[in-house]
Amino acid sequence: MRLTIFFVPGLVFSLNAVSESKSPNKLYECVAYKKVDTENDYSQDMLKKYRYSTRLEVGPSGAFISRCSFSPGQKKVTCDRYQVDKIEIDPFIGVRKYYVFRNQFDFQFFQDLTSVENNGRGAIEFGKCVEVSGFK
Numbered sequence: 001m002r003l004t005i006f007f008v009p010g011l012v013f014s015l016n017a018v019s020e021s022k023s024p025n026k027l028y029e030c031v032a033y034k035k036v037d038t039e040n041d042y043s044q045d046m047l048k049k050y051r052y053s054t055r056l057e058v059g060p061s062g063a064f065i066s067r068c069s070f071s072p073g074q075k076k077v078t079c080d081r082y083q084v085d086k087i088e089i090d091p092f093i094g095v096r097k098y099y100v101f102r103n104q105f106d107f108q109f110f111q112d113l114t115s116v117e118n119n120g121r122g123a124i125e126f127g128k129c130v131e132v133s134g135f136k
Contacts, residue, residue, distance in 0.1 A: 025059030030115040030127035037123035051077055054117050054127055056098070056109055063087060065098055065107050067117070 032052035035042040042052075055066040063084035071078045086099040098107045104120035115127040 025057065025061070027132040028056040028109070028113070028115075028129045029132050030054045030056065030109075030117075030129035032125045032127050034126040035123065037121075052125060053077075054107060054115060054125065055079065055081075056107065056115075056129070063098055065100060065105075067105075067119075 030053060032047055032054075035047060035052055049070065051068070051070045053068045055064075055068065057064040057066075064081055065084060066079040066081040068077050068079035070076070082100045082103055084098045085101045088097040088099070089095075090097075094111045096109045098109070100106070106118050106120070108116040108118075109129070113129040113131075115129055117125040117127070119125070
């Protein structure tokens, strides 16, 4: 069997400037419904207990990703917020992929409001997102 691969320039749009649009800011909260890593397939009880989620902020001032989970020591959900370094947009299905280089992870956001976060160290989190109103 012979496989031929054709390279067609411009199939994926790239936004190197981290500003995605000139539209008002939008915030999406993406709650994990499945999480796996090299050693675990997280149970629904673990997902509920640790409340894993990812927040996506997009707007004219840039894009930011926050990775969140419940901290037993602090007894609340805490988040680490990262500025996005690069955004790729697939022109065919509209998936947006946000890259944070320093922390070696990426976040994929689909038009049906689902998401996939690849933490760069073997864990992948699947989420269902909702737009949070009133975000400034």
